[in-house]
Amino acid sequence: MTKHLGFMLVSALLPVLASAQEMQTVKIGFSSPLTGPQASAGKDNQGGVQLAIERLNAQGLVVGGKKVKFELLSEDDQADPRTGVSVAQKLVDQGIKAIVGPYNSGVTIPASRVYNEAGIVIATVASNPKITQQGFQYLYRVAASDSQLGGRMALYAAKELKLKKVAVIDDRTAYGQGLADEFVKVAKANGIDIVSRDFTNDKASDFSAILTSIKGRKPDGVFLGGYAPQGGPIKRQMVQLGIDVPLMGGDGICSPEMGRLGGDSIGERVYCTQGGALLDKLADGRRFAADYQTKFKRPAETYAASFYDGMMLIAKAMKAANSVEPKTYGPALAAIKYKGVSGNYEFDNKHDLKQSPVTIFRFKDSLPVPLTSY
Known part of the structure; x- marks a missing residue:
């Protein structure tokens, strides 16, 4: 009888244990110029996203009862609008749940339509005011505008x-x-x-x-x-x-x-x-700069910290909504208040930052x- 009860208890616990160990891979897109004249900026951006994803994966984030493993899909948009649209369609077809980028306004304006129509959350630093004036539900600007x-x-x-x-x-x-x-x-x-x-x-x-x-x-x-x-x-x-x-x-x-x-x-x-605020004036900023230098053997430049924060914002919204699906976690992103490396993040009704120090x-x-x- 005791052995029978023990067997029943173990059998009952097995699905729970299996569920606790269940892993979901969440694909995140990245779009920036990785070749050509602006390659330095693109690689700087890429380092910021990579650092964020490595930290999130080490933390063992759980969303919807499953442990999340983020996978970064990086694409070179060459700072070219036509290439950027092709990259957008490729990443959408690969099943990404968010795109961190693009970097250039000229790429972001046409590519954002592709991402938005596919229901993919976009976190971009591109600064042209027209970007958020499009009124796209899934698009957020995570840096200052022009x-x-x-x-x-x-x-x-x-x-x-x-x-x-x-x-x-x-x-x-x-x-x-x-x-x-x-x-x-x-x-x-x-x-x-x-x-x-x-x-x-x-x-x-x-x-x-x-x-x-x-x-x-x-x-x-x-x-x-x-x-x-x-x-x-x-x-x-x-x-x-x-x-x-x-x-x-x-x-x-x-x-x-x-x-x-x-x-x-x-x-x-x-x-x-x-x-953004001065990195060397903020404790988190100084730590980020030091960690970036250690990992990539080069200093963080213009937008590494913003791309890092963009990825962290997405993960925080997923956790808040308990879902990795953009249609569910998107509204959580719209309502988010987050203290990042580059400053405080809170969005207005156009999905621009309410306050962005320059x-x-x-x-x-x-x-x-x-x-x-x-």
Whole structure:
């Protein structure tokens, strides 16, 4: 009788034990440029997501009664809108439950439609205001928008640098154009005369014709709506042409890539804005930077921490909703309040951050050094 009862108890417990050990693999997509001129930024982003997933898997997160193992599916979108849409369809077909990315606004605008229509949660740092104006249910911006990045740079230029005449260069990407538009709008409202607006592209490397024209207009500052692969050569060529004025930009130039491409010309007269608080002022930020350096043998650059936080936000929403399905955990993400490495996360009704501090950086010894939050 005792043996029979023992057998019955063990038999009853077996399904419970099996259930406790049951594992579910949850696929997470990642989209950024991993080759080409912006590969440095893409690999920086990828490191942030990888670090988050490794930590989450080590924690043994349980959702819906099953232990979760996150699997990262990384894709190179080459900072190209058409490639980004192809990548989006590929990741959707592979059954991802979320996408951390894309990085570029020009990629995010068309690709987000693919993800949203498939019911996939999107956590992007792409900054063009049009992204969240699409009204997509599953799309969230986890960093500052162009209105914050470009506008704060314009305010700093007017109030702190005391600039009166600025030339603007725009690379015609969705990011560069949106950033330049916001800079121009706020600059004009604060008494800065925009003496010219020239256009290039995100593949260009020779800016001598544009800069020669700008030199003739005698600005006391130049603003670039674009990325480091253009920013470095632009500043180097400004020095060669004797255009001794500050170069300003947004988060696209706020990286060590500027120094690698611009050499000694990238000094204290180069300014940029980046969303988020200063990592070295926050305990979690300092730990993240140290852990990133240890794992990848390189410093975290512009958006590694934001991509890390984006993945952590997704996991927190899954836990809160007790589901890995976007249609269930998406509403939990909309209502979330989370203290991450880059700051506090809480979304408004457009799925933009309610508050996103912007930090002004100035380059020193070819590296961006934070000046102040603005």
